Amino acid sequence: MKRILVVMSICAALAFGISAAMAADGAALYKSCVGCHGADGSKQAMGVGHAVKGQKADELFKKLKGYADGSYGGEKKAVMTNLVKRYSDEEMKAMADYMSKL
Numbered sequence: 001m002k003r004i005l006v007v008m009s010i011c012a013a014l015a016f017g018i019s020a021a022m023a024a025d026g027a028a029l030y031k032s033c034v035g036c037h038g039a040d041g042s043k044q045a046m047g048v049g050h051a052v053k054g055q056k057a058d059e060l061f062k063k064l065k066g067y068a069d070g071s072y073g074g075e076k077k078a079v080m081t082n083l084v085k086r087y088s089d090e091e092m093k094a095m096a097d098y099m100s101k102l
């Protein structure tokens with residue numbers, strides 16, 4: 001199962017990497033999110049919240065920013081709050097952009 005996810009994320013990274021330079025960055029960054037959100041973003045992370053797949057880039061970016069400043073989140077928001085602290089606005093934008101195309 002893990003292997004399939006790895007292969008899928010590599011394929012996605014290649015496909016997006018060639019088509020758009022911005023997304024290549026987001027694709028690389030999103031690799032650390034795959035475990036909880038799924039390679040295609042359709043997984044409900046840890047059984048809570050919404051899947052990231054199907055959401056618009058600006059919505060996703062606002063949510064990431066919201067986790068960072070504590071204004072967004074559900075019962076397990078601490079997981080995301082700790083994670084997003086590692087990323088700059090630019091990196092969050094690149095990931096939001098990538099996730100919106102999954």
Ligand code: HEC
Binds near residue numbers: 050074
């Ligand atoms: C350890 C598991 C885990 C990892 C790794 C993880 N997430 Fe999450 N993510 C969650 C959980 C749990 C939630 C729901 C939290 C809540 O609000 O209760 C969530 C929620 C989100 C949401 C909000 C979805 C919505 O519509 O409410 C976004 C966007 C998101 N994560 C992006 C990311 C990105 C980008 C990464 C990689 C940098 C990432 N996540 C890595 C567990 C994880």
